[in-house]
Amino acid sequence: MTAHTIRDISPAASSSSDADTCGTPPVPTSYALLKAFFLIGLTGFGGVLPWARRMLVERLGWMTNREFAELLPLAQLLPGPNVANIATVLGRQYRGAKGAAIAVFGLYLAPTIITIGVGYAYARWGHAPITAHLFAGLMPAATGLVIATVLKLVTSLPRGAASIVLVAATFIAVAIMKIPLLIVLAVLGPLGTIAVLRRAHKE
Incomplete structure (x- = not known):
């Protein structure tokens, strides 16, 4: 935390x-x-x-x-x-x-x-x-x-293409491909963290 x-x-x-x-x-x-x-x-x-x-x-x-x-x-x-x-x-x-x-x-x-x-x-x-x-x-x-x-909750997301891509990827993985949520979060979670850190570094 x-x-x-x-x-x-x-x-x-x-x-x-x-x-x-x-x-x-x-x-x-x-x-x-x-x-x-x-x-x-x-x-x-x-x-x-x-x-x-x-x-x-x-x-x-x-x-x-x-x-x-x-x-x-x-x-x-x-x-x-x-x-x-x-x-x-x-x-x-x-x-x-x-x-x-x-x-x-x-x-x-x-x-x-x-x-x-x-x-x-x-x-x-x-x-x-x-x-x-x-x-x-x-x-x-x-x-x-x-x-x-x-x-x-969507309104609180960081602005940018990366957030949109991650939201879409999560929806596709869970709702369409039926991948377990834990696996989706384990893969996409770190990617989202990296994207936010990179954006913060640029700012």
């Missing part, structure tokens, strides 16, 4: 109630971490990632759009769900190991309770025609949420 990915928001760098002179947001309390990720898990119907970005970037301002876009590849490289990995990284950055545990607990609390209830309901009424129609109707909304998040 580079220093550019996430701002220095450790407790030593800022108090939990006051922002520093550089405009860094105040470090959230353990309760704030729990509440934020609980709401992300509670409202993340159709995919948690869009709601995680909206909460962390747009509502709370704990990350910039660029920082979220840079943390996402790391979360994808690590085993486990992307948003759970993001919760672990941010919780650890804010409040240490305790913060990581609290963020992940908050993220999974509501979905676990809801899923148990839905699983019970599906076991009883899952084969009813109205259930199939309900799931079919939710699919377009879930797809739209993912597309909206992708479009917002």
Whole structure:
């Protein structure tokens, strides 16, 4: 994790109630971490990632759009769900190991309770025609949420032909050629890093 990915928001760098002179947001309390990720898990119907970005970037301002876009590849490289990995990284950055545990607990609390209830309901009424129609109707909304998040993340990409080429190559490799994501990231990730470093050197 580079220093550019996430701002220095450790407790030593800022108090939990006051922002520093550089405009860094105040470090959230353990309760704030729990509440934020609980709401992300509670409202993340159709995919948690869009709601995680909206909460962390747009509502709370704990990350910039660029920082979220840079943390996402790391979360994808690590085993486990992307948003759970993001919760672990941010919780650890804010409040240490305790913060990581609290963020992940908050993220999974509501979905676990809801899923148990839905699983019970599906076991009883899952084969009813109205259930199939309900799931079919939710699919377009879930797809739209993912597309909206992708479009917002694209705006944070470094400008240049290299970014366009890498995005296109990643899409072709994963969506068309069906190459495993880990292999794609292992190959194209370093290429993207080299391209950004070369551009920064020229500037």
